Amino acid sequence: MSTTTLAVLVPLLPFLGALAGLLLGRRAPAYVRPLAVLPTLTSAALATAVAVRQGGEGALTGATRLTPTGNDALPVELAFHLDGFAVLVAVLVAAVASCVQIYSTGYLRDDPRYPSYAALVSLFTAAMLLVVYSDDLIVLLVGWEVMGICSYFLVGHYWETAAARSASLKAFLVTKLGDVPFIIGILALASEAGTFRISTIVTRLTSPLSGFELEHPTVIALLLLAGVAGKSAQFPLHTWLPDAMAGPTPVSALIHAATMVAAGVYFVARLLPVFTSSAAALAVLAAMAAVTMVGSALAALAQDDIKRVLAYSTVGQLGYMTGALAVADRGAAVFHLISHGVFKALLFLAAGVLIHAAGTNSLAAMSRTGGLAGRAPDAYWTMTVALLALAAVPPFAGFFSKEAVLAAAEHAALDPAGGAAHTVPPAVGWTVLLAGLLTAALTAAYATRLWLLAFHGRGFAAPGESTASGESAEPGGNTAPGHARQPAVMNAVLWALAGPTIAVGLLHGALPDWFDGRTLAPTLTTSVLGTGLAAAGIVVMYAAWRHSTATAAARAPLGAVAAHPEAEPAVSEAEAIATHRAVYGDIAAAVDPADPGRLLLGPLHRHAARGFHLDALYAAVAVRPVLAAARLVRFLDREVVDTYVRGAGGTARLLGAAVRRAQTGNVQTYLGLLLAGSLVLAVAAALVAAGA
Template sequence: MDTTTLILATTFAPFAGFVIAILFLHRAPQLAQVVVTASAAVALGGAVQLWLNGPAEPLRYLWFTSGAIDLYFGFLLDGLNLMFGVAVALITLCVIVYSIGYMADDPSKTRYFALLAFFEWAMLSFVYAVDLLQSFIFWELVGLASFFLIGFWYQKPSAAEAARKAFLMTRIGDVGLLIGVLLVMMTAGHFDIPGLLDPDVGLVTRLAPATLTAITLLIFVGIVGKSAQFPLHTWLPDAMEGPTPVSALLHSATMVAAGVFLMARLYPLFLAAETTRSVILVVATITALLAATMAMVDRDIKKVLAYSSISQLGFMLMALAAGSLFAGVFHLITHALFKALLFLCSGLFIHHFATNDLEQIGRSGGRSMRLATIGLLIGGGALAGVPPLSGFFSKEEIFAALGHGGGAAFTIAAFAAAFLTAYYTFRMIFLVTVPDRIEPHTADDHHEGSVEPWTMALPVVVLSLGATLAGGWGDKIAATLGVEISHHSIGDMLPAIGVVAAGVVLAWLDFGRGDRAGFLTRIPALQSLFSNGWHIDEIYRAVFVRITGWVATLLHGMEVKGLDGGFDRFGVGILGAGSGSRRVQSGWVQFYGGCAVVVVGAIAFYVGMGG
């Protein structure tokens, strides 16, 4: 099969699944599941074959012409795109198969699976886009699909509110991205990504440093919104209101990773903009630390994982800002595997015990669910950076990158964030697997005999293998990116191992035994600060939401009492004048004759007086 056929099958199979399911299979949810699953399998098969075939020449098709500007639609097939396309297709297929069991009793299954297919089409089309405007269009479609999926249970006010919040906060970032994209057109005259990155005639050689800095900073604003970085990070924990498989899909390798991927895709531009990279390094470091502190105290298993996603995305951006494309992309791939695994394991617990509370899951017998517990241990170990799991190796590359190009302060901050990651991850593990007591739990009839059905178990097994083995893929990932790497000695790795070990030990002392209260309970001010998310949402409500409300009230008053009221009064005056003139028009001939005599007499008098 040639490259054109493969890429079209890979990107448009999910779109075909979406169209068929949403238009024709509303009353056949089982068939809709089959169609969407088959379309995702085709997409994964095509993505894998494209990756095995290796990089190919970009495919471009003229979209339309506007004056001297030609706009193209096509596919970019270099190492980064091909590798990330496989990751997106794999995670999506795992989530779709898992959803067959998780959403078995949902009355809106057809809509759910159709939206998953729509999301995959938008995400894959974004990944393979050859044109920056094309990338932006599918970037927006990814946001639209995530809005529908986060608010899938729109009957719940909290889910509808979370979807609106995610949509609005990411749109704030997208405004900056759009301005940056338009500046690219103004300065380069085209949107072609290979042309923009060309080392001889690309933007780096054509633009003044200040202009390049402005463009990259504006693009970074979009990345901040999509990848939930400070200060636009607060939408992500609320997005956990969606179904758990949606959380696994959006918050591992797809939506939130899109921002990191965009920076990696345009990396030569960011590498040449030193001021922008300094800003990114500061923002990403703040985000990694801030989110880790929130994860230390939350009891909702999905929100703990959401905060960890925010923090790990900060790690990726720190690596890219420090000058290591390999470290950022390596952690992007490993994180996709172990974070999707953790979300799917949390879904197994939630599906069976009908609660998100970590302590309640543990007390209800969470460790009795063997596959979910094994997946939790593997995924949690990888997230914490326990060797020899995948997260350890990708984080070690980040520490090395920061040591070479990030500065001592950022390296220390990264180690601090890694320590907190190990602490909150094993806090989660110990609360589930080492409960302080066991309480009787009676499973619903629906779950009897099917605590871990095969459709939910199979993706967990696949992702567990990936999270375990991906640490050994470093050489292959580096070769795909076309970069050379050096292997670290055991001595180089000891600081990272020590930091992780310290976090695990402290988590054991706090939650593996004793009163399980945690050391933060002895510092109530910090406990309250972290539990309330540093009061950032409250600040937004007090400042931006309140000011917006005041402005809206003022404008509403101006419209209702000013513009509308003025026109209403004018209309009433016209009606009054019309009513008065209607009384004059009585239809009496005698009255009209008398009026004529009076008028003629008045005129004669005026003329006679010499007027």
């Protein structure tokens, strides 16, 4: 089989699996699990085969023209383009999707909606692979939107809880808000470049012979950037991502950490020449990345929900990737994308295990339950590895990829003229570099906080822990109620991902062959600076933790724990999400004086916990005017438009009442009126005849 055929099969298999799952899900439940896992696994194997065959050589392209496009000048083609970026990202996507599908068989083993869930995950995988392989902007857009709708459905998987319902709506609307400029940008780009083919556009832009230049590169780049910001959760459209944590943990791992949110970064990487042709776009990209990085890291320090910490961390790491793109180094961006995809998927999946073991998603509650590390050792060890990777401690994966980003930024800041043909303004480089270094410290800090609070909590003997979910919570325990051992399949997936988390970074020597050829090796200055800052963050956080646990010895008992020893892990999570606001008064934060993040952030904590009030700002700027307009329209409809309608009806009714009086039943009256009418007509006819 040729590489092209294999590549076609890669997105096709999960798609067929999704179709079969949707069709057979109810009738043949026994086939649902194989239908969910096997196509994705096969697809992962095929993607690896494609990557091996492609081997970093020149890009493979293939295209089939989709006939009825209506415009011969701008044909839409079912084309794909297999370069090093595409094949590696496809391997990542297929591998993480396989892990998540396997994990879900344990995590959602008794869920009545598992068939549709698995089918949607498969459909999502297919769409993401289509986006990765596609060479045509319209086909890419199709995959892009299919991902969006899958994300909407999957975030709303626990639709019984209000948080999940509103989160899915929010995710959908916010990403669509970015997608509208995105599609306009695509059309503008295609009409200027004269083709929808990405490879053609890139070739025309980069070839020194053609001399082709876009007429409005800044406008197009900014329009595209809006869609990218929506999809990749960059400031200011990032607010949907923390709320999207109301979905099941595997979904968060696959869609909202490893793959879909990376699609925006990947898209920019594919079309980087378009962005580099406009310095303004690069500056906006850098500013966006810097604000996103620092803000999300601060917000992550204040979150109580473990998954929201990870969500803000995802936003920040995506900020690193956009930062790398802002300094026009797409190799570093995709390198970080791959390593981040691996370790963040691991973090989320481990967090899912942890939530099940602890019976809560609240860090404040976890810090009061001792022995979590002992009860979920697999999660403990793999999560430690992944957190080290996140904090960019050498030699884990995150270190190398983050250093690649920082090195690229330093390169752009200090040596703007050298290197690539693109001219990146030094200010952009400096912005990314400084923000990246600051974020490195903050990232290490919140990773430490997460680790300390989750695994090194101390049980307290204070009885009367409030039990929010009534049924089977065990009162008075200072450890979480005994959940059974985690399903083996989930732990196996954790270890399977832990390997790449350690090892991916070591690929930095081989990867430039697959990418643009620029070196990805860490440079000395940034390595020392970055690692030093990370170490400082870790130390400061540890000290703060020691201090707060010591001083807040008499801290109030706090926590709500759900325990369902027999139920599937997803039940614990759904209950934790549903009860978090009721117990702690907020979906994101908890009133916990022992939180080291509170100590470190000081007065900033309150704002950081609420994502710096961006949601409130949106509510004031967009939501409330829209609601007011809706009320106005409602008023106009009910009171003004309906008045006419009611008036029409009332007039007819009045006329009817008047005419009704004529219905006396007296035949002579009827006949008299009839004849009178005939007379009038006869007179009229006679007059007309006489007049004529």
